[in-house]
Amino acid sequence: MPLDGNTRIIAHIGDPTATFKAPMIYNPYFEANGINASVVPMGVRAADFAAALPVIFRFTNVDGALITMPHKVSVVDMLDEVSPAVRIAGACNAVKRDANGKLIGDMFDGEGFVRGVKRKGQRLDGARALIVGAGGVGSAIAASLAAAGAARLALYDLDVAAMDGLAARLVRHYPALRVETGDNDPRGFDIVVNATPLGMNAGDPSPLDVSLLEPETFVGEVVMKAETTAFLAAAKARGCRTQIGVDMLFEQIPAYLEFFGFATTTPETLRAHARISY
């Protein structure tokens, strides 16, 4: 569906725009399904963001925005309402305007991870999970696992302040959750997540000692690569079920569509139309 004056626009706000992937996933899906909507890249520098966000949300044809680097953290303080996932992650990548003009923020990286894991048959209620990496995406996954009913979360990050901060926010929002920090031994966990960028480049060290992975553990990752990383390959070799980062990506998009008020869809449908290959 080509752009016209009735097209509803989702602003994709970040800088630089060159690496944006969302337009090539959302727009072919919209087009194939006769939905007159479009994700439009808007390159906004960090220094311009505070002025730009309110202006963009006053465009009569903009209903929502995907927020990416370098604005995911700074946007949080500009919103009227944010979800627990945003408060725990300290970051936000989706904003919509409600009927009263309020700006509402959410974050579905973790939701994508959780949806994928569930669809692969892993139970989350009462689950024990180790999350290596307490940055934005690790925090989002921790928040979503907690929301999905996990009983125990272990966090590990060389950045101790980030790790301890995430632990504190989790405990504040989920007082019954058992949260531990400082150990990346994967034994005794139902779910282990590499939420670090380790694996993006050949020769990266492993995020944890793979020889300790137990075959009944479900192992997930956030690195966005087509191929399986060495870490996930090792987990598979040990008999673990696994989820690649790209699965998390496609699993989260139905959540964004729902958030923006569109009908939901499946990751498979989105992949079938996407103009990027993973």
Next chain:
Amino acid sequence: MPLDGNTRIIAHIGDPTATFKAPMIYNPYFEANGINASVVPMGVRAADFAAALPVIFRFTNVDGALITMPHKVSVVDMLDEVSPAVRIAGACNAVKRDANGKLIGDMFDGEGFVRGVKRKGQRLDGARALIVGAGGVGSAIAASLAAAGAARLALYDLDVAAMDGLAARLVRHYPALRVETGDNDPRGFDIVVNATPLGMNAGDPSPLDVSLLEPETFVGEVVMKAETTAFLAAAKARGCRTQIGVDMLFEQIPAYLEFFGFATTTPETLRAHARISY
């Protein structure tokens, strides 16, 4: 060519957006020619325009803007440099950012009219023209005819202040031009233009007495309709060569493309790809 993070965007700014035509003309042309650019509608209300324009021009992927109702007049005072056509018309519908960050405004409605008339074989150097209607588009046509070498322009509008204001601006910019006002008798002119909306609706009165049209006069119009209006049909019946408003529309788009730094093209190529019918 689908939108991606490298797409160069021309913001199409106005309110309401529902009637926007430019995306359906420019974008199919860009796509058919492998040009990674897109005209993107941005609905901006009058009250928001002063804040929005500078923000939009700081988007890293925006090179220019098409400005339409209700901002064509108010934009003029927000620009660093404007063309004589803008100064004479008092309106602007195209803005670009130059290498130094300056905002440059131009207006090609009149240029489209002039290009079409020339391509139909009408000489403009030394020409005598009657322009009925001294609003935005009539002013733009007057400015472009003057720039193209017309020797004598007669203006007619029931809004005397608009007519006299245009006459004064024309004389200021083209001191050698002979400018007359207040008579819509078409006899003795090489070119006669209906630059009023008369003809848009069935039963509209004629902008002038068609029985006085001379067969050697070239008669043009700005009404954007697929069919020939009663006025143009009467001119044709009297043996006049004619130009419909839609010709002016497609003739001006190569001028906009050139202004924004794209390669030029022909009205015929644009029409062949356009997703609107006229």
